[in-house]
Amino acid sequence: MRERDLLITDLGHRGDGIAQTEDGPVFVAGALPGETVRADVKGGRALNPEIAAPSPDRIEPVCAHYERCGGCSLQHLAEKPYLAWKRGLVEKALAGRGIETPAANTLAATAGGRRRAVLTATRAGRHTLLGYHEKASHRLVDIRECPVLDPAIVKALPGLKTLASEVLPKKGELRLTVLATTAGLDVAIDNADKAYERKIPGLSQKTVEMDLARLSVNGEVLLEIRPPMLDMGGIGLVAAPGGFTQATLAAEDVLSRLVLNGVGKAKEVADLFSGAGTFALRLARTANVHAVEGDKAAIAAFDTALRRAQGLKRVTFERRDLSRRPLVRDELEAFDAVVFDPPRAGAQAQAEQLALSRVETIVAVSCNPATLARDLRILLDGGYALQSVTPVDQFQFSPHIEVVAVLKRE
CATH class of the missing domain: 2.40.50.140 (Nucleic acid-binding proteins)
Known part of the structure; x- marks a missing residue:
């Protein structure tokens, strides 16, 4: 050395x-x-x-915790080269699969901060630490501020630490998923001490003092003061405790616009890996939609939202693990457009069936350029042509990037 x-x-x-x-x-x-x-x-x-x-x-980092915290990696890079770097991440992943299509300029979608945060809490002697892990370490940074979060979550950090301290397990860490909704913060605590039941009165009192919309512990709703509502394109949806949502409202709006533009005038649309209906509820304004999702809680939230919605076309849904049991070619023939937004592992099995189909338009949404490139390669080899690739930055200062790709059957 x-x-x-x-x-x-x-x-x-x-x-x-x-x-x-x-x-x-x-x-x-x-x-x-x-x-x-x-x-x-x-x-x-x-x-x-x-x-x-x-x-x-x-440039100067905007957070006092930046040198230690592993949540952000590029606060020291100016915005223009930072967004260009994210575009380059997508283009390199595509090139690795022999796809030499230039990506559009990265769309910044971080305004308002992340409305969904996954925080970790642990013991340090008699104290409780709440925050993110250090860079390349299991040590926890006890955060006092976080410029990438919704200000409502930052304001609640002291109260969230108190909640966590009440139910910390004797060993290990617990996780708090905090979601800023139109009704206030929705907090879901996982891996809490199994004897937390005796703390329920205190937890409930703290929930009231913090004016939280809802508090859940280990999957059980302890107190719901107001339904934690999300606005899905004008349709109210009650989020499942700890459930998935797009990290920023700005990104949800941008991604939805790209999906709707990509689908165009299609009248029969399948929304695969649909979650709680982020795209399906918006698509149903102009098209008949069949939504498919494997998560039980997400499907239940989607069903409840549909019962309250008005002015939609025909909407059907089913619970199905598309990684193990994708829609096959014969099932896909009913649709003239398909949208898929899988988890990080991608949608290889579903892409293989789509490559055999006659679906005219496919809109692929992904949070992982590597698995997206693999799935696009399958579709291109099956006779589709890539129309556009658009990176969307909703995880500011991090290496993560969302991508929307639009393909047409040649």
Whole structure:
């Protein structure tokens, strides 16, 4: 191990700077392209790097926890090159599958902050820590602020820590999923101490004091003061405790617009991996929709929303694990457009069936460019043509990126 000067030429997919050397690439945490860094090198990583010549794209981080917290990786990069880097992540993933289609400019969709946060709590002696894990560590950063979160969640951090301290297990961590809804915060605590029942009166009192919409512990709703409502394109939906939603309202609006534009004038649409109906409820304004989802709670929330909705076309739904039992070619023939938005593992089995179908339009939504590229390769080999690829940034300062791709049957 020896100290050396490194010229940073690229940003890796996790946000680390990369220097190309005679011994291979060296990854430098916190470095930016164009910078010269002085550091010891061991195992392809720079140790204790010092910026000798900073990039003009370097800016001051906006959070006091940035140096330690693992929640963000690129607060020190100016917005324009940051959004270009995210576009590059998508294009590199596509190129890895032989897809040389340029992506559109990244759409920033972080306004208002993340309305959904997954926080971790643990014991530190007699104290409770609440926040995110440190970079490359199991240690927890006890956060006092978080510029990427909805201000309502940040304001509630002291109260959330008190709630967590009441039900912390003797060993290990618990998780708090906090969702900002139109009725207030919805808090779901998982992995709480199994004897939390004796704390229910205190938990209920704290819920009232914090004016939470709802509190759930280990899957059980302890107190609902108001239904935690979400606005799905003008249709009210009560979120399932700890359930999935798009992280920011701005991203939900942008993704929905891209999906609706991609589907166009289709009259029969299948919404696969539909969740609680983020796209299905909007699509049903102009098309008949069949929604398919494997999560029981999401389907129940969707069903309840449908019972209250007015002015929709025909909507049907079913609970089905599409990774194990995808809609097959004969089932797909009923639709002229299909939307799919799978978890990070992607939709390989479903893409294989779509590649055999005659569905005219496919709109693929993904939070993982690598698995999206794999699924698009299957569809392209099956005779589809890629019309557009649009990155959407809703996880500000992180390596995560949403993508919407539109394909047409040739």
